[in-house]
Every structure is written in C-alpha cells, then in structure tokens.
Amino acid sequence: MSDLDKILVQFEGDLQPVHSEQALEELRVRYLGKKGIVTAEFKMLGPLPPAQKPARGAELNMLKERVTARLSERREELQAVKLARPTIDLTMPGRRPQVGRLHPLTQIEERIKRIFRAMGFSVETGPEIETAFYNFTALNTPEWHPARDEADTFYLDDERLLRTETSPVQIRVMQRGKLPVRMISPGRVYRNDKPDPSHFPVFHQVEGLYVDKGVTFADLKGTLLFFYRQLFGPDTQLRFRPHYFPFTEPSAEVDASCYLCGGKGCRLCKHTGWLEMGGSGMVDPNVLEDVDIDSEEYTGFAFGLGIERIALLWYGIDDIRLLYENDLRFLRQFT
C-alpha cells in the first residue's frame, strides 16, 4: 500500500463516524485545510526531483479529488436527513384501507361447518317455506304435539309454514335414496316467539344426520365430543341427559362443560358447570321407514344446535336482539 493509499484509508476511517455538518467541516480542515494532511503532501512536491514531480502530482490530485468527493457526498446525505426529518410525524394515523366484517352468526356458522366438513359431513340446504308434512309429520311429530300450534309455528296457509327446524332438509336428502347419509343442514328457522333478550322469532340452527349400517349411540357421543372439543377446546366434557324429541329415540339433551370455568361453576353456566347445547338421539325407526330405509339394516343419529346460542355464549352477548339490530358499533367488534 502506498503512503497515499494509507491516507485514504485513514480518511475513510475518520469519515465514518461523522454525522453532523460541523464534524464534517472539521474533517475537511484536517485533510484539505491550509495545514491539512493532503495540503502538506502538496507542499512536499517542491523538493522532489523534476522527473518525479508530474507522477506524484497526478497521484496527489487524484487523492484530493477523492477526498473532496467523499466529503460532498456525506454533506448531501446529512442535508437530506435534515430535510426529511421535520416532515414525518410518526404518530400520525396510517392510511388504512376499509375492510368489512362477517356477521358474528356467519363466523360461528363457518366454524361449525369447517369442523363437520373435516369429519366428512356434507352441507345441505333446503327451503324455508316448508309443508306441515316435511316439518312435522315426516319428523314423527304426533298430531297432538304443541309444536304444531299456531302459538308456536308461523303458518302461511293450511299446508305451508315457516320451518321450525332444519331437519326437513334431512328428510329431503334421505328421500334421494342414496345411502349412507352424512350431512349437516345449517339455516334459518322460525318460531312464533315474542322478541326478548333470549328469544327472537327468527334464528339459525345446524342439524346433523348420519345414517349408515352399524351407527350407534356411542358413535353419536364420539362425534359430538369431537365437535365440541374442536369448538370450545380440548378439555371440553359432554353430558347426555334423557329427553323426548319425536324425531329421535333414544333422545338426549347434550350439555357441554362450561368453557369459561371449566365446569367449576360461574355466572355464564349459572353455577352448574354445564352449558345446555341442544338435542340429539338415534333416528326414530318410523322416520327411516317413512323414507323407505330399512330400519333393521340401517341406524342413524341426529343432533341439533343453535347458532345464536353459541354466539351469545362465545362472545358474551346478553341480548339476542343485538344480533339482528346490526348496529355497526356492534358488528365491527367481531374481527
């Protein structure tokens, strides 16, 4: 390395920590000022033999240009920083593209559908205007059952009504005659209830059905346990209580251990440790026979759950009507 190269290396080392114009000016004086390092080298040209002068002069000029260029580069950098700085207030709000949200009921419904799809259930839909046959008779509802009353069900005429559950879809699917059937039917249903914090005449249900050879109550328990553990967490426990539903026999109410307190008892579960989730059971043989399925050869289970109920529990909503009021201050919370 020549002596001039050494000066250049030394200069670069001195330049690196310089971050103010004042320090830069001091550096310039140190190298290019009257008593500067580079200036001193020029002064030593005089005593050299004439033959060496042009080459040495050229090298020195190159060094001086190089140092000058590096200094002005750094000066520009410093000025650029100085210019930019006062115009950015980092605390100003960013420009955020507006994004919408899915309704909380849709979000819950999609979670439920995802879990059942993963278990090989198809998702089926059907009409909301149903006939008394599909909504009641085909579901084994006795003629005397109060669910058929106008106090419970909205009628359009003597035949037609607004479905009170999504089970009619299951009948329609079984009527296609293709077995096995493994399906859920999510959708909107109607009951003649006065709106209050826990009732609304319109709500959403998911009902499930599995008909195949060898399906038992133990399979129902296993399927629902898997589902509720996916929904509420892996520690969830289930409790099955005998009940009566025309569509199924044996029938059971399903309780899930409270996801909030883990079953110890809290306000959400009214200190019982359990949350009532919905009905279930083995499909009544009458139902199967009515759609020409041999009930000796095939058995099946069915279950239902309310999407609103899960939404209220999961999000801690205390009034079902909030879900249908659609106040954006409410809807925008469900990210």
Added chain:
Amino acid sequence: MRVSYLWLKDLLDFSLSPEELAHELTMVGSEVESLTPVGPDLTGVIVGYVLEVNKHPNADKLSLCKVDLGAEIKEVICGAPNVAAGQKIAFAGIGVTLPNGLTLDARKIRGVTSTGMICSARELQLNEDHTGIMVLREDALIGQPLQDYFGTRDYCLELEITLNRPDCLSHVGIAREIAAALKLEFTPPSYTIAETGPPIETLTSVEIEEPDLCPRYSARVIQGVKVGPSPAWMVKRLEAVGLRSINNVVDITNFVMMQMGHPMHAFDYHHLEEHRVVVKCAEPQEKFVTLDEVERQLDSRMLLICDGKQGVAIAGVMGGLKSEITDATVDLLLESAYFDPVNTRRTSNFLNLTTDSSKRFERGADPNATVRALDMAAALIVKYAGGKVASGVADAYPRKFEPWNVELRPARVTAIVGIEIPTAELQDHLRRLGCQIEGSDPIQATIPTFRFDLEREIDLIEEVARLHGYNQVPTADRANVALDVVAAAQETFEEKVCNALVRLGFNQVKTSPLIAKSETLLRDYPEALKLRNPGSEDMAYLCNGLLPGLLKVAAHNLNRDNRGFRIFESGRVFHKDFSEKEVVAGLMVGVQDLGNWDQGLRSVDFLDLKGAVESLLQELSLDKQVFVYYTIEGAGRFTADVVTVMASERQIGLFGQLHPKATAIFDIDVPIFGFEFDVAVLQGQSEQRISYKPFSSFPALQRDLAFVVAESVTTGQMSGAIINAGGEDLIRCELFDVYRSDQLGADKKSLAFRLIFQSFKRTLTDDEADLAIKQIMASVDRAFGAVLRS
C-alpha cells in the same frame, strides 16, 4: 310440575339429599329446573325454656326473662304480654339471622343488656301472629334446633316433564323413577275402605253417550261428610307444591291428583239433578259457568259432564260453579274418569283454559287408575271428614284398555346403543318401570296402561338405555366415515360472495326476514307473502327483497351518528307463489371513509358503487365471461340511472342509486347507492375452475392519447372503438383523465386514454404502435368526430 322432597320420602325410602335427588332426576330425564327450600330458614333458632319472668327495672311493659337453653342460661328482655315462666319458646341468640333478614346483636334496653330474643311466629315468618311470642308444645326438647322441632325442612323441586311422560306428573310417578334409577323396590301405597253406606245403585247411575271421548267414568258416593279444614300435614304437603288449602274434601281430591297423577272431581250430591251423571257433548253455543265464576261458551265437540238436566262440569278441564263443594255439603259424588287426550286438549285450547286436570288428561292419564284413585280419596275423606262410603262403584267402562305386549331383543339394544347390556339388567330395568317380564330373547314385556308411550321395541330401548345411564355408554373414539362426496357448491359459493364483499369494505348484516307491510312496498318488488298468524304487525310479512332490511339497518346507523358505511346481506327472499331464492344485496351510504384521512372525505357516488360491483364480479370470476349492458329503466326502487347486469342474456342483478321515494319509507334523506344480485344466476355464470393463462415476456409500449369529442359521446363508445381498431397487440385501454374548458367549447370534452401495446411473439417497434394509433384515430374520427387534443 312441582314435587315435594318429603312427599317423595313418604312414598319411597331413599337416602339422597335434595341436591343429590335433583341431580339423579335430571340424569334420568326429569330435568330439575329449580330446587327451593320450603318455608322460612330457621337456622340458629333453638328451643328454650323460660325459667323466670321478672319486671324490667326501668320499663313497665318489658319483662326480664331467664331462658334455659340446656347448655347455658341467657337473660333476655321480652315485650310480649303472654310470656310466662314454664313456657317452651323459640329463642334466637346474638348473631342469628332471622328469616326476615334481621341479624341480632347484643342490645342495651333501658340500662339492661339483652343477649337474645324470644320470637313471635311472625318474626320467624311461620304465620302472621304477632300478638305475642310463639309458645311451643310441652314435648319440645330444650336446646333442640327449632327446625327439628317442626320436622325436616321440605324442598320443592320444579321438574320439566317431557310430553311423553304424563305418568311422571305425580309423586308416585317420580318415586317410581327414583326407585328405577337407584334400583330400589317401590310399591305405590294402596288404600282400603269400609263400604258402610247403601248400595251405590240406589243412589246414582253413570251413563256415557260418547264412549270415544270418555272411555271410562267411575264414581263413588259418600254420605254424611263434614266439610272443614284439612289436617295440618296435608296442608303442608299441598303448600309445598304450591297448592292453597281450600277445605278437606277439595284438598283431598288435589292430594290424590298430586300423589297418583289422576285428576278427580267432587260434586255436591244434592246439586246433581236426579242424582245421576250423563257424559255427553255440549249443545252448540251452550253457556256454562265454571268454578272460577266465568261464563264460557261451549261448542258441540266439547264433552260435558251433566246431571239429569244440565251440565255440571267441563269434562277433564273444570267443574261448574253450581255443584261445587261448600261448607254446607253433606253428601258427595266423587268423579274419577278417563277422557280422550286429543279432545281434552282441544277443549282446553278453545276455551283458553288450562288446569292441573286438563294438563294431565291431554297428555294421557291411566284409564285403569280410576277406581284406585276413588278408593284413595274415599279413604282419606272418611278419615278426615267422616261419612259413610256407599258400597260399590258406579263404573262405566265401555272402551276397555288392556295392558299390551312389546318384545325387546337384547341384540337390538346393542345395535342401537353401542354397548352390550346384560339381559338380566334389561329385565330388571323394565320390571322396575312397572312392566311384567317373560322370556329373555326376546324379552316379552307387558306394559302397564299408565305407560302408553311404550309401544315399540325402540321405546323400550330408550328406557333401558337411560336407566343404564347415557353417560355409562362409551364414547366412540373412531370416526365412522362415510366416504360419499356430495357437492355443496352453492353453499360454498355464497361464502365466496360474502368474503369478497368483506374484502371490499362491506359489513355483513343479518336482518329479520319478517317485516312490516309498509316495508314491503318498494316499487317494482313483487307482492309479499303475509303470515296467517303473525306475532306482530311489525313482523307480519316475509321479505320480498333484501333492500328493505338493509335500509332499516342504514336508518338505524345514520340515526346513531354513523355518517358513512357499506353493508350487505345474503339470504332468502320470498314470493307470493311460495317460491324463494337466494339474493345478495348491499348498500353504500354517506361519507366514504377510504382510510385516506388526509385526502378529505367525500360522499359516495355512482362510480364508487360501480367500482365495488365490478370488483365483486371480478372476485367471482365473472369479469371475462360477462358482458354488461347499461340501460335506463323506468324509475322504480332505483332512480332512472340504473344499471342492469346481464350475463349470457340473463339478468343477474341491478345497481344504482336508490330512489328518494324508496329511502323515504325508511326516513332516510341522504343518497344511498345499492345493488342486488341473484346468487344462483351469479353462480351459474361464475368460472368454476381457474386455468392459468400465460403472459407475454416481451416489453410493452405505452401511448397516452387525449381525444376531444362531443359531450354526448360516452367513454364506453370511445373505448369500444379504440379496442376494435387497435389490433390484437393493443392489450389495454384505460381512461385516465377527463378535461373540460372554455377553449374546448361548451359541448366538448377531452377524454384521455392510456393504451398499452404488447405482443406475444416479439418486441414491438414504435412504428408498429404508431401505425395502430393512426388506425385508431381514423376510426374514432369516423365514428364520433373525435380529434386528438393538441
């Protein structure tokens, strides 16, 4: 249905606490909705003995008493006039909280400290007596908790009895369930009576004209009763289940109903004309005054219990005022019948009159329990009201119910439940439910007539499964997967639509499809369907489109200071012919917050809406396949500037600004832009499978051209002409500026387009682009007189 814990213990010896009993009942299917202690909480109150009563030194009306509590002696001040040495009394010490909520503390009264209190009956909320302290019986034990003196505290269990189990609407029914669940032996109590009166045939007769509606009617006559108060134990039992005591005879009929589940009625024998009973249908529009003093209009399908001349009770629902039991009643006719469930239910519904009796008959009573119920009632009446029971029962039973047989195959239990339950256990469960059992495979079960819900093998399977315990059934840990691929395409398409709109800034709403008539009246909507039995006028019609619900939501949010938003809904709409279809609709309202807070806010306009719709169609892969025609429609729910979106000559939707007359229905006075699409048609036009299309790797050339044209020439016309004339290498033509000025002239405008040329085969030269532009210029000049702006 309410049951008393102690009443159940009267019937069955079991060792569960009230809480344990509640859990057990819930787990065998009679869900306990509440468990409440009966009567006041007497914790801490004990029996004391008054040793001495002295006058208070500083107060005439107060006495200073020494009370022996067994373990200690306390000095208390008492203001009651009846306190006397030698009495057993109820004592509450310092720190005890009385049933009225008062907690006692040591208190100085006129210089003397009282260390407790001798209680009156009212202070303990036992009754209203406040004339003095409550004096207990001699046999009360000093120091004994007062609750023990009164006996074990009772609890009332409120049960939800399912519709198929009317037999559980009684203490005997619930006791049978407990016994079956706990594997205890249970025999319902039986009552024997001495028939010391004259033969019943000499006193009355029963005639049934409607054997289908009344398959059985049994009656007994008791003469010489004395109507009066009921025994205290019976009053306590009835009050525990919420029944008020009336008199001994009426209380006994209620007691029998609550214990056995069989409703009964007692008539004053002398108020029955001709002293006989005829069961027949009412006359059309017959009027009848029931016990509750309400005159009711009957119809000819309602069953009426009549005497020789007229009606005396509405069968199975409520008795008549005229023949009710009064204090003057001496001779009784007791009714115990079986009425048809469906007809009882109809009568109860039509009269809007539900009673403890109608509830049991309409779900199904036991036709073979009528005489047992009569015997129980007669035995209790003779015991507590005196009188002689006529010998024999007037028992008309034209339609006899016999127990029936149901077979149960143990293998079938396994097939349904998924676990093998030993045959002996199956037999044992059924036996405890009251079935007679024979055989083992199949098990032949003879079903008692109070269990008409047990008709089929599956009914028995449910019984053995629940008694075995649902929670004893193993939980399958394998999935019984049916590998059957069923397309659920429409449903996933709807998800796709919703997700696309969310990305475009729209919030999903869910509105009630039940709306008011005024809301169905948007112009060019079809007529809406009306419910036959709406819950309210606000929710009497099925929505004929989604815009009404969305406009309601818009109004709600505008009224709450929300100045701008985008909302959408996807759901069914309904038509007069009962058809329904899936629609997606959305609104853009007010100030558009695009997140560019520093660029000023502005109100939504048509191009915002159009852009949103175009983006939606693109997200749904419709942009390439669909040609969109813009047409002007007659002013309906939209203003005249409405766009009809067509695909393959089918209308898939509309968008535009909503007509102010439409928004005014919802009290909205700001401009609202909206769209509506038919989901099924959208889906039909949507590309199901995306296939990759290669793009050119050669450089592109860009040319910006501004044309001056007449105002009447549209952007669409111009860009159409440019694309037609530009050749195959013109791959894009986009409007980027519109300019008007005095220089251009009043009816003129300048439209600036950016053109991109690119070839798949080679690098294009400037000459090639220039040539294409010459052709474009000639073409637009010819078609629209368009000239390049200089």
